[in-house]
Amino acid sequence: MDYYYWFFFLFSILFSNLVTSSDDKVPTGPIINVTKHISFQEFNSNNPRLKQDVTLLGSAIISDEKTSVQIPDPEQQGDLKHLAGRAIYSSPVRLFDPVSQTSASFETTFSFQFEAKSNSSNETSDLGKSVGGSGLTFIIVPDELTVGRSGPWLGMLNDVCDDDYNTVAIEFDTRENPEFGDPNDNHLGINLGSIVSTAAINASDVGVQLNDGSIHRVWISYDGKKRFIDIRLAPDGRGYPSKSVYSSSLDLSPYLNEYMFVGFSAATGNHTQIHNILSWNFTSISQASLRIPSAETCQNKIRLQNNRQAEIAHRKTPNSFFIFLAVVILLIIVLINLYFSSYKRDENSNETIILPEKKQRPMPPNKARRFTIAEISSATRNFSELQILGSDEKSITYKATMLNGCNVVVKRFLTQFFNTHGFEKRQFHKEIKAISKIRHPNLAPIRGWCYDNQETIVVYDYIPNGSLDKWLFGVGVLPWTRRFKVVKALAESLLHLHSKQLAHKNVKSSSVFLDVSFRAVVGDFGFVLTSSGSTRFESMVSQTADVFEFGVVVLEIVAGRGRKSNRPGERDLLDLAWAMHEVQQKETLVDRRMGAVVNLDQAIRVLDIGLLCTLNENKGRPTMEEVVELLNMEKPIPELPSGRPVCLFPYNSTTGLCSGYACTAFK
Ligand SMILES: *[C@@H]1O[C@H](CO)[C@@H](O)[C@H](O)[C@H]1NC(C)=O
Ligand SMILES: *[C@@H]1O[C@H](CO)[C@@H](O)[C@H](O)[C@H]1NC(C)=O
Numbered sequence: 034m035d036y037y038y039w040f041f042f043l044f045s046i047l048f049s050n051l052v053t054s055s056d057d058k059v060p061t062g063p064i065i066n067v068t069k070h071i072s073f074q075e076f077n078s079n080n081p082r083l084k085q086d087v088t089l090l091g092s093a094i095i096s097d098e099k100t101s102v103q104i105p106d107p108e109q110q111g112d113l114k115h116l117a118g119r120a121i122y123s124s125p126v127r128l129f130d131p132v133s134q135t136s137a138s139f140e141t142t143f144s145f146q147f148e149a150k151s152n153s154s155n156e157t158s159d160l161g162k163s164v165g166g167s168g169l170t171f172i173i174v175p176d177e178l179t180v181g182r183s184g185p186w187l188g189m190l191n192d193v194c195d196d197d198y199n200t201v202a203i204e205f206d207t208r209e210n211p212e213f214g215d216p217n218d219n220h221l222g223i224n225l226g227s228i229v230s231t232a233a234i235n236a237s238d239v240g241v242q243l244n245d246g247s248i249h250r251v252w253i254s255y256d257g258k259k260r261f262i263d264i265r266l267a268p269d270g271r272g273y274p275s276k277s278v279y280s281s282s283l284d285l286s287p288y289l290n291e292y293m294f295v296g297f298s299a300a301t302g303n304h305t306q307i308h309n310i311l312s313w314n315f316t317s318i319s320q321a322s323l324r325i326p327s328a329e330t331c332q333n334k335i336r337l338q339n340n341r342q343a344e345i346a347h348r349k350t351p352n353s354f355f356i357f358l359a360v361v362i363l364l365i366i367v368l369i370n371l372y373f374s375s376y377k378r379d380e381n382s383n384e385t386i387i388l389p390e391k392k393q394r395p396m397p398p399n400k401a402r403r404f405t406i407a408e409i410s411s412a413t414r415n416f417s418e419l420q421i422l423g424s425d426e427k428s429i430t431y432k433a434t435m436l437n438g439c440n441v442v443v444k445r446f447l448t449q450f451f452n453t454h455g456f457e458k459r460q461f462h463k464e465i466k467a468i469s470k471i472r473h474p475n476l477a478p479i480r481g482w483c484y485d486n487q488e489t490i491v492v493y494d495y496i497p498n499g500s501l502d503k504w505l506f507g508v509g510v511l512p513w514t515r516r517f518k519v520v521k522a523l524a525e526s527l528l529h530l531h532s533k534q535l536a537h538k539n540v541k542s543s544s545v546f547l548d549v550s551f552r553a554v555v556g557d558f559g560f561v562l563t564s565s566g567s568t569r570f571e572s573m574v575s576q577t578a579d580v581f582e583f584g585v586v587v588l589e590i591v592a593g594r595g596r597k598s599n600r601p602g603e604r605d606l607l608d609l610a611w612a613m614h615e616v617q618q619k620e621t622l623v624d625r626r627m628g629a630v631v632n633l634d635q636a637i638r639v640l641d642i643g644l645l646c647t648l649n650e651n652k653g654r655p656t657m658e659e660v661v662e663l664l665n666m667e668k669p670i671p672e673l674p675s676g677r678p679v680c681l682f683p684y685n686s687t688t689g690l691c692s693g694y695a696c697t698a699f700k
């Protein structure tokens with residue numbers, strides 16, 4: 034795999050050659066300053082320029098009464114929850130100079146006010162709690178067409194934006210979203226291409242309560258050459274504060290295109306408030322090299338036109354020569370590497386321990402390997418309690434940082450677990466190795482393992498946005514389109530495992546993770562069944578149990594609630610879903626927090642597929658392959674029986690619920 038590095042290396046040489054050779058021909062004139070001033074003393078729709086200059090997106094309006102931009106629009110039909118809007122200056126601003134690779138310097142000041150507004154009758158008694166969401170951002174974005182999502186996304190990003198959606202935002206956040214790393218419900222944050230802030234500032238520390246209803250003023254200045262940001266915040270009318278709330282080195286250039294749009298975004302979630310922007314000034318200076326047609330360039334151009342063929346041939350020769358040379362060298366390197374790596378593999382096949390001397394050469398990034406207990410121990414700071422992410426009856430999971438800076442999850446199985454369940458460790462280790470060879474975009478890669486007489490440890494990739502259960506039953510509301518994608522991703526990843534004669538054996542919503550772009554990644558494999566010794570069971574048996582558990586997770590995804598009710602007297606989800614199916618009221622199960630944007634037919638169809646998966650194995654439970662076909666609409670859904678099928682051994686001793694694994698194991 035080392036030849037990738039060579040490949041990269043050679044191509045960078047080749048590429049820089051191409052770039053410099055063409056750069057030589059672009060004459061650059063003197064350096065000039067490109068400046069831009071934007072100034073709004075107030076926002077008033079009687080100002081005819083305003084309509085041209087400000088683009089309002091989503092739920093945003095100009096309020097003549099307050100002479101402000103308001104997000105969301107308070108006159109909005111329906112309630113004010115889960116709304117997002119943007120107000121963007123309509124013309125792009127030059128914020129990055131590609132020639133010198135420096136970002137522009139800019140200064141901006143604006144005044145804002147958050148007005149408490151509750152819209153739901155049952156919350157009026159609870160006004161203090163229901164107001165206060167979600168916050169405002171000053172935003173720099175690549176286009177003037179997109180609105181981010183509501184709630185904790187602050188209208189800044191949405192969960193489908195990929196990594197090349199460049200954004201910079203300074204957020205004024207009045208909700209605490211721990212899954213986004215928020216420190217409290219009154220903070221500023223600097224967000225670079227991500228909703229998770231790279232720096233957060235506690236506004237209470239400087240005596241400011243963002244949503245106290247008063248008018249605040251902010252000054253942000255950024256020096257593109259020195260790469261330095263300074264933010265100040267004060268009550269409006271008090272003048273420029275002598276102290277900044279945040280000042281630090283910061284390089285914005287990776288997040289800026291040459292031309293960007295500037296403006297504001299804001300959003301509400303379960304909690305509502307009106308975000309007013311009352312005035313705004315913005316100035317930017319970027320450096321550019323003036324492109325003046327000189328006598329030389331004109332001559333070149335004429336020569337080029339007259340003698341195009343010859344010129345092209347002349348220019349091409351050195352380049353094609355370099356390409357040829359690079360290809361030849363590459364081929365040789367590839368062949369040598371292939372030869373050596375196959376040779377090494379043969380040599381290693383009988384060895385179980387990878388010698389530590391090999392560490393100075395970087396390992397191929399995606400191949401699982403054996404870790405030493407010392408490596409794991411230092412990565413988890415000696416299994417520090419502070420690093421614990423969670424635990425269950427089998428294991429404790431830690432967040433860990435490897436020497437190369439990668440964040441990983443370390444799952445340490447408990448010795449008692451093996452002793453009391455009589456698992457054969459060897460079988461277990463075999464299973465870990467088998468699963469670690471599987472690659473699928475929706476399966477969390479296993480980085481490696483570590484075991485000796487005492488320890489059995491598995492190392493996974495750390496997935497930044499946390500597990501699905503937090504998103505389904507927690508503060509945020511995942512939209513239906515995203516939930517449907519999660520269902521499909523989960524189905525496809527299980528099908529892939531099953532097609533390799535493996536099974537997940539621990540399917541539940543806390544084993545599904547969401548990555549930075551909210552794609553579902555399935556991890557936390559069970560490796561063994563919890564209910565009984567696993568070696569007796571064929572992989573087939575665990576696969577049908579996977580299908581059952583998949584069905585329950587699907588119900589959780591549609592209903593937005595956990596399988597087990599935490600309110601006494603309430604039915605567990607599976608019971609409830611079958612009962613609703615019996616009385617033909619399945620739509621009542623669909624999570625109403627998703628609002629009106631749900632594709633109800635699709636949601637019911639998915640619900641049916643979920644129910645189908647919870648049928649007894651010999652009574653029509655589909656395989657994962659059939660599930661994927663059903664999800665892709667390649668087949669009609671078989672008719673469901675009218676009543677809930679009886680689970681032969683309904684109770685799992687730990688959850689108190691019918692579980693696919695329990696059913697299968699005790700049959
Ligand atoms: C461009 O702006 C910088 C910083 O404001 C200033 O020092 C420089 O003199 C300006 N250059 C020109 C050509 O105006
Ligand atoms: C924010 O600042 C306030 C006042 O200084 C303090 O009471 C609070 O604990 C701080 N919150 C955090 C999360 O640091």
Ligand SMILES: CC(=O)N[C@H]1CO[C@H](CO)[C@@H](O)[C@@H]1O
Binds near residue numbers: 153154
């Ligand atoms: C309690 C309350 O004020 N509810 C209102 C929420 O907003 C909608 C639309 O403006 C009104 O119809 C409700 O009466």
